[in-house]
Amino acid sequence: MITNHEITCQSKVIEVNDLSVMRSGKQVIHDINLSIKCGEFVGIVGPNGGGKSTLLLTILGILKPKSGTVKIYDFEPLSKNVIGKIGWVPQTASNLPSNIRITVKELIQLGTLNRESFFQIMQKNRIQVKKILQLVGLEDVANVPLSSLSGGQRQRAIIGKALASEAEIIIMDEPLVGVDRESRKSLLKLLDDLCHDEQKTIVMVSHDLPTIKQTVHRMIYLEDTIRYDGPTSEFPDLSSLAQLRGIQAIHDEPTQITNSNEKLSNLDPVIIFSSKKGEKE
Numbered sequence: 001m002i003t004n005h006e007i008t009c010q011s012k013v014i015e016v017n018d019l020s021v022m023r024s025g026k027q028v029i030h031d032i033n034l035s036i037k038c039g040e041f042v043g044i045v046g047p048n049g050g051g052k053s054t055l056l057l058t059i060l061g062i063l064k065p066k067s068g069t070v071k072i073y074d075f076e077p078l079s080k081n082v083i084g085k086i087g088w089v090p091q092t093a094s095n096l097p098s099n100i101r102i103t104v105k106e107l108i109q110l111g112t113l114n115r116e117s118f119f120q121i122m123q124k125n126r127i128q129v130k131k132i133l134q135l136v137g138l139e140d141v142a143n144v145p146l147s148s149l150s151g152g153q154r155q156r157a158i159i160g161k162a163l164a165s166e167a168e169i170i171i172m173d174e175p176l177v178g179v180d181r182e183s184r185k186s187l188l189k190l191l192d193d194l195c196h197d198e199q200k201t202i203v204m205v206s207h208d209l210p211t212i213k214q215t216v217h218r219m220i221y222l223e224d225t226i227r228y229d230g231p232t233s234e235f236p237d238l239s240s241l242a243q244l245r246g247i248q249a250i251h252d253e254p255t256q257i258t259n260s261n262e263k264l265s266n267l268d269p270v271i272i273f274s275s276k277k278g279e280k281e
Contacts, residue, residue, distance in 0.1 A: 013038050013169055013201050014059060019068035021051075021058050028054045031225050032068065038168075039199045041191065043216035043232070045209055050223040052205045053091070056171055059203070060088060072169070087162020089155065089172040104149070104157045105142040108132055111164025129164060136160040136190060152183020156190065163194075170194070172204040176211065184208075188215045 012035050019032035029051035036042055044052050057063040059070055061077025075081040108129050133139040136156040146154055155175050162170050170191075176184050192215060194200040206212045213219070219235045221228035228236055 011037050013073060014203070015069075015071040015074075016055075016059070017069050017071075019055075019058065019070065020066045021054050021063055022066045023054060023063070027066065029058075029222070029224060034220070034226065034229070036201060036203065038201055039195055041195045041202045041215070041217045042204070042220060043212040043218070044203065044205045044220045044222055045207070045212065046222040052222055053173055055222060056173055056203070056205060060086065060171065084165050085168050087159070087165060087167030087170040089158050089162065089170065089175055091173040091177065100147050101145050103143050103145055104138050104153075104160070105129060105133065107146060107157050108160045108164045111161035132160045132163050135163065137186065150180070150183055151178040152180065152187050155179060155183075155187055159190070159194075163200075167200075169201045169203070172202065174205055174207065176206055176208045184211060191215070 014034070014036040016032050016034040019034075020030040021028050032055065044055070046052050054063060058065060059072070059077065061070070061082075070077055072079075072082045072086065112128065130139075133142050136159055138153065138156055138160065141149060141153065146157060149157070159170065175187065179187065188211065191202050191204070195202055195217070204212070204216070213232055213235060216232055218230065219228065219232050220226055221236070221241070228241075
């Protein structure tokens with residue numbers, strides 16, 4: 001098994017080489033090469049149908065590659081050496097039915113069940129759950145049902161469950177969807193703190209480009225393959241992004257937009273280019 005010391009000292013936690021994945025008989029992503037280091041906060045953006053969710057699910061081991069490899073700490077996804085080291089926050093994580101009565105504390109306690117013998121570490125778990133509640137800022141609502149919380153609070157609780165399992169990598173698919181502005185800010189602050197203070201590695205898919213650019217250390221633009229991978233500060237502007245996608249300008253001069261439509265000029269380029277509706281990612 002991997003020890004916490006080994007994880008801390010190991011620089012590369014996710015390694016993807018020459019990856020191609022098919023879904024429903026169609027190739028969704030191809031020629032993916034990616035290396036993520038311990039403590040990185042990586043944002044993945046791209047159009048609908050570009051393969052973002054497919055990449056995450058393949059890293060998790062849920063989808064199998066057509067070709068290429070995925071390694072987590074040099075092991076196969078879902079191997080006994082990896083299980084419990086990855087926390088997964090899916091796109092629908094905060095959308096819970098109103099009849100689900102589980103509390104925040106109970107959810108976080110569930111995260112401890114894949115660890116050592118429950119009876120051997122029950123006292124240790126109580127201390128750990130209390131610490132995690134404080135870390136995610138939910139100690140005041142520990143005994144409140146998840147269904148009564150805001151979207152942002154639910155996301156924090158689910159992150160807390162991942163931390164309770166001693167996850168070193170947190171993989172998130174659209175965690176900002178349905179979360180109000182203030183909750184978004186506090187959630188992103190939590191994730192940033194987890195990277196810097198706890199050395200957690202976070203990989204997050206999001207369409208909220210303006211927000212993600214202010215938060216992550218590194219950005220990846222994915223559309224069938226990786227078209228940009230580098231520092232957030234060097235992420236391409238709208239025209240450069242269009243060139244990466246093979247889109248040529250229709251007009252030589254930019255069209256002037258007036259009145260209420262002026263805001264369109266500042267739109268997130270990922271949203272502008274999200275035209276592959278209905279396709280699986």
